Structure formats: structure tokens, C-alpha cells
Amino acid sequence: MAQQIPLVDYLVLGDDPHLVANECTSCGARYFDRRNACARCEGTDFKQVDVPTTGEVRAFTIVSFAAPGIPVPFVAAVVDCEGTSVRANLMNVTPDPEHVTTGMKVRLATEVIGTDDNGTEAVGFGFEPLGG
Amino acid sequence: MASASEEVWVLGIHMTKFGKHPDLDTVDLASQAVQGALADGGVTMKDMGVIGAGNLMGGALPIGQVVQKQLGQTGIPVYNVSNACATGATALRVAVMSIKAGETDMGLAFGVEKLAGAGLLAGGSRKSDNNEWTPSGRYGAVAGVDGRIGTETMPGVFAQIGMEYGHRYGGTSFELFAQISEKNHAHSTLNPLAAYTKKMTLEEIMNDVMIAYPNTRPMCSANCDGAAAAVVVSGSKLKTLSLEQQKRAVKISASILTTDPWEEACQVLPDVNELTRRAVAQAYEQAGVGPQDLNLVELHDCFATAELVHYDNLGLCERGGAADFFKSGATWRDGSTPVNVSGGLESKGHPIAATGIANVWEVTTHLRGEGGDRQIEGAKVGLTHVIGLGSACGVHILEKSAA
Numbered sequence: 001m002a003q004q005i006p007l008v009d010y011l012v013l014g015d016d017p018h019l020v021a022n023e024c025t026s027c028g029a030r031y032f033d034r035r036n037a038c039a040r041c042e043g044t045d046f047k048q049v050d051v052p053t054t055g056e057v058r059a060f061t062i063v064s065f066a067a068p069g070i071p072v073p074f075v076a077a078v079v080d081c082e083g084t085s086v087r088a089n090l091m092n093v094t095p096d097p098e099h100v101t102t103g104m105k106v107r108l109a110t111e112v113i114g115t116d117d118n119g120t121e122a123v124g125f126g127f128e129p130l131g132g
Numbered sequence: 133m134a135s136a137s138e139e140v141w142v143l144g145i146h147m148t149k150f151g152k153h154p155d156l157d158t159v160d161l162a163s164q165a166v167q168g169a170l171a172d173g174g175v176t177m178k179d180m181g182v183i184g185a186g187n188l189m190g191g192a193l194p195i196g197q198v199v200q201k202q203l204g205q206t207g208i209p210v211y212n213v214s215n216a217c218a219t220g221a222t223a224l225r226v227a228v229m230s231i232k233a234g235e236t237d238m239g240l241a242f243g244v245e246k247l248a249g250a251g252l253l254a255g256g257s258r259k260s261d262n263n264e265w266t267p268s269g270r271y272g273a274v275a276g277v278d279g280r281i282g283t284e285t286m287p288g289v290f291a292q293i294g295m296e297y298g299h300r301y302g303g304t305s306f307e308l309f310a311q312i313s314e315k316n317h318a319h320s321t322l323n324p325l326a327a328y329t330k331k332m333t334l335e336e337i338m339n340d341v342m343i344a345y346p347n348t349r350p351m352c353s354a355n356c357d358g359a360a361a362a363v364v365v366s367g368s369k370l371k372t373l374s375l376e377q378q379k380r381a382v383k384i385s386a387s388i389l390t391t392d393p394w395e396e397a398c399q400v401l402p403d404v405n406e407l408t409r410r411a412v413a414q415a416y417e418q419a420g421v422g423p424q425d426l427n428l429v430e431l432h433d434c435f436a437t438a439e440l441v442h443y444d445n446l447g448l449c450e451r452g453g454a455a456d457f458f459k460s461g462a463t464w465r466d467g468s469t470p471v472n473v474s475g476g477l478e479s480k481g482h483p484i485a486a487t488g489i490a491n492v493w494e495v496t497t498h499l500r501g502e503g504g505d506r507q508i509e510g511a512k513v514g515l516t517h518v519i520g521l522g523s524a525c526g527v528h529i530l531e532k533s534a535a
Binding site: 007058083085087088102116 | 252255264271272273278279282283288292293295298306341342343345346399400401
């Protein structure tokens with residue numbers, strides 16, 4: 001199997017792919033980016049926590065017009081993973097309003113987005129319908 | 133000299149025609165707006181004690197000083213401000229705060245933008261995908277994320293904001309959002325300064341090019357050229373001016389700026405709600421009025437999906453009731469709370485830095501009774517609202533002069 005690297009460093013690959021967040025040890029606020037401090041409580045101590053891999057679509061849009069080079073249409077969404085909100089595309093779903101609804105249950109999925117000159121695959125993530 | 137409890141009034145104000153101005157550059161448009169505002173107020177650059185200036189997309193030049201070099205270099209302080217789509221409101225607040233602080237008794241604010249023909253204004257932050265994956269940035273991304281991890285485009289972001297409201301409270305649909313756009317395009321037919329003044333049917337709007345569901349092209353703010361400027365004056369200085377100037381002056385009963393406070397998910401999908409609620413709560417308290425007192429509202433309909441959530445955020449309806457409120461007809465120009473009688477950003481246009489002063493011009497025009505065909509009869513109190521994504525919210529409440 002080719003060597004793999006995650007699209008972003010908060011995606012953990014392996015047998016059970018999942019997202020990780022930086023959680024403020026003082027107030028519990030969660031972030032996906034590198035932190036200087038907590039924007040909620042000003043704490044500076046964080047621990048890495050696993051984010052649940054299933055959730056519910058809280059908001060979505062079907063993007064038909066994007067910057068050059070970005071394939072359309074695609075479904076962009078905010079998924080509520082048991083209290084942690086995640087921004088992601090929806091995968092393995094027909095991108096039209098008959099097939100995508102707020103409130104739909106989804107689970108994390110991954111896909112290879114490309115291979116570099118060393119043969120390393122970059123792996124991205126999205127959410128797909130549960131039982132779909 | 134002014135004091136902290138000093139009242140601040142709009143003395144003169146002007147908005148250029150919004151649209152395509154291929155023969156005018158940013159300085160020409162700003163100059164038109166500034167000269168118009170000075171003439172409207174019966175004053176000159178020599179009377180100004182401060183300038184707040186905004187231009188977002190024009191590059192690194194200090195637009196305030198560039199305009200001074202055309203219209204009058206008097207040596208006064210200039211604050212060039214940048215606050216996304218709240219830039220114009222921020223420039224106005226700089227002039228208001230200078231008067232409140234007692235540093236001057238008269239000030240100028242302007243915003244200008246050249247945007248005709250511009251496409252998407254955000255998104256596409258994809259570096260060219262590398263020959264070797266190398267993590268970089270605060271997410272350690274090895275490739276561009278726009279389109280791979282959601283969307284960075286404004287139509288897409290604000291689509292989700294409207295969809296989330298619908299998910300939480302119900303009552304929304306593609307058709308409902310399109311009806312909001314239908315209203316604003318209908319309103320624009322009475323505004324000769326709007327970029328687009330064409331009435332559109334619901335069917336035309338829904339069948340137009342889809343940009344980011346549920347926002348089709350006419351449901352998105354119109355990129356265009358334009359400028360707006362305002363001269364503000366302290367209450368005590370105003371008393372020394374002519375009766376005519378006093379009669380046409382409009383009181384700024386509240387001038388508020390907020391940013392988005394931390395909330396769960398606010399760094400995942402930008403939150404335009406809580407900062408608007410906080411801004412308007414402060415504004416109502418400062419002005420001593422409530423939403424029921426408003427004769428007209430110009431709010432930030434950068435997309436049809438955004439207008440809906442702001443009915444609720446501004447307290448025009450009860451929490452969760454925005455869809456029913458719109459369906460009641462309340463926000464049409466003959467309704468109980470006319471919203472965006474100018475045509476709004478969807479048809480009047482959205483030259484970004486000008487918007488937060490252009491909406492004050494619209495309300496001021498009605499409060500003066502100078503609205504012509506689109507005058508809201510008997511208007512005494514109005515509210516303006518802008519959102520700059522990132523986020524900043526500017527709210528101004530304006531009241532008719534008793535003089």
C-alpha cells in the first residue's frame with residue numbers, strides 16, 4: 001500500500017480514521033487549528049481529543065460556482081458531531097436538494113485526493129449518509 | 133467644544149449612482165461623494181476636523197490622503213479603516229467618536245469601491261498542489277482546502293447561515309428565500325441610484341443561475357462601483373448653523389460596533405447572529421427606542437439567506453419567527469417594518485466600503501422627507517445594519533430633526 005499523508009493534520013488515518021481537536025483544558029472549547037490561546041477563556045493549555053465520527057448535518061449548501069480549478073457541484077456542510085461542529089464536504093450523495101437535507105445522519109469517510117512525485121497519497125475526508 | 137454626552141448629527145450626506153463607472157477611478161468616485169456631502173451640509177473641507185476613510189479592494193494607498201490631495205489638504209487627522217463589509221460604518225464611527233471624544237465638532241466619513249465586473253471575492257485559497265505533499269499553515273494542510281473541506285465562497289457561507297436558521301426554526305424554503313429577493317428587486321425600481329432597477333418575478337429569480345443553493349445569482353449582492361460620504365457635526369455646533377441646516381440634520385441616536393463573541397462553532401461557520409443581537413440591543417438602549425418604533429430598516433442583505441436571519445437578529449420579529457414575519461408582508465415597503473426599500477445589496481448594489489454609509493444616506497433621505505417616489509411617508513426613526521464577515525457588525529439608529 002502506498003504511503004499516505006492526511007490533507008490536514010487534524011485528520012488521523014489508519015484503521016479507524018477520525019478527526020482530532022485541540023481542547024482547552026480550562027473550559028473545554030475545541031479548535032482544529034494550531035492555537036496561541038483559547039478565544040473563549042484565554043487558557044493556553046490544550047489536549048488532543050478524538051471527535052466522534054458520526055453526526056448530523058446542521059447546515060449545507062450546494063456550491064455550483066466556485067473559484068477556478070475547484071470541481072463543482074459539491075455539497076459543503078456543517079456537521080454536528082455530538083456537540084463538536086465540523087466543516088466538511090458531504091461525499092457519496094447526489095448533490096441536489098432532493099438528496100441532501102439538514103438533520104440527515106452522516107459518518108466520516110476518507111478519499112485519496114492525489115499522489116505526489118514520491119508516490120505518497122494525500123487523503124482527505126468528508127461525511128457520507130449513514131446506511132447509504 | 134463637544135463633550136462625551138454630546139449629540140452627533142448627520143449634517144450632509146451623499147451617495148453616487150451605484151453601477152458601472154468605467155471612466156471614473158476610485159478617487160473620482162470618492163471625490164463625487166465627498167463634494168456632494170460637503171455641499172449638502174453647506175460646509176467645506178476647511179470645516180472638517182477629522183476624516184474616516186474606507187476602501188477595501190483598491191490596494192495599499194491611504195485613500196483618505198489621496199482624496200485630500202484632490203479636494204483639500206488641511207492637515208487634519210485621517211483614519212484609513214478596514215473592516216470587511218463593515219468598513220463604511222466603521223469610518224463613520226471614527227468621525228462620530230472623534231466628536232464624542234471632544235477632539236473636533238465636525239468630521240467627514242467616506243467609503244468607496246470599484247467592483248464592477250468582479251466575480252467571487254473569496255475562496256480559491258488553493259495553493260497549486262505540490263509535487264511533494266508538505267504540511268503548511270495553521271491546519272497543516274498539504275493542499276488547498278476550499279472545495280475539499282467545505283466552501284470559502286461568500287454565497288456558500290451565507291447559504292449555510294440561512295439553511296441553519298431554517299433547520300433550527302423551520303418555515304424556510306428555496307422559494308421563501310427567493311421571495312425575499314423578489315421584494316428587494318421590486319423595491320429597487322423606485323431607486324434611481326441603484327445598480328439594478330429591474331423588477332424580477334419569483335420564477336425568474338428561482339430559474340436564474342444557481343451560485344450556491346439556495347442562492348441564485350439575483351439573490352446575491354451585486355458587485356458594482358460606488359461611493360458614499362457623510363459630514364457629521366456635534367449638537368452644540370449645529371445650534372450655531374442656519375435654521376435650514378438644522379432642519380435637514382438627522383440625529384445619530386445610536387452608533388454601535390461589535391465583533392463576534394466566542395460561541396461553539398463560530399470558528400467553523402462564521403457567526404453573524406450573536407454580534408448583531410448584541411449590537412442592536414446596545415443601539416436600542418442608547419437611542420431609547422425599540423424595534424416597534426422603526427419606520428424603515430436598511431439591513432445587510434448580502435444574500436437573500438442573510439436578510440432572513442437578520443429580521444430575527446435585529447428583533448424585528450420574535451425569536452425563530454423570521455419566516456412567518458416575512459410571509460406576513462411586514463418587510464415590503466407598504467408593510468409594518470419596511471426593509472431595504474433602497475433595493476438592498478441584491479439590487480442597489482454592494483460596493484463594499486461604501487455600503488455602511490450608503491445605507492445611512494438612504495435612511496437619512498427618508499427622514500428628511502426627500503425620498504421622492506420611494507419616500508416612506510412620515511418616517512421619523514430608521515435603523516442601518518452591516519456585517520463584515522470575520523466578523524464586525526455596525527448598527528446606526530437615526531432620528532428626524534425636531535427643528
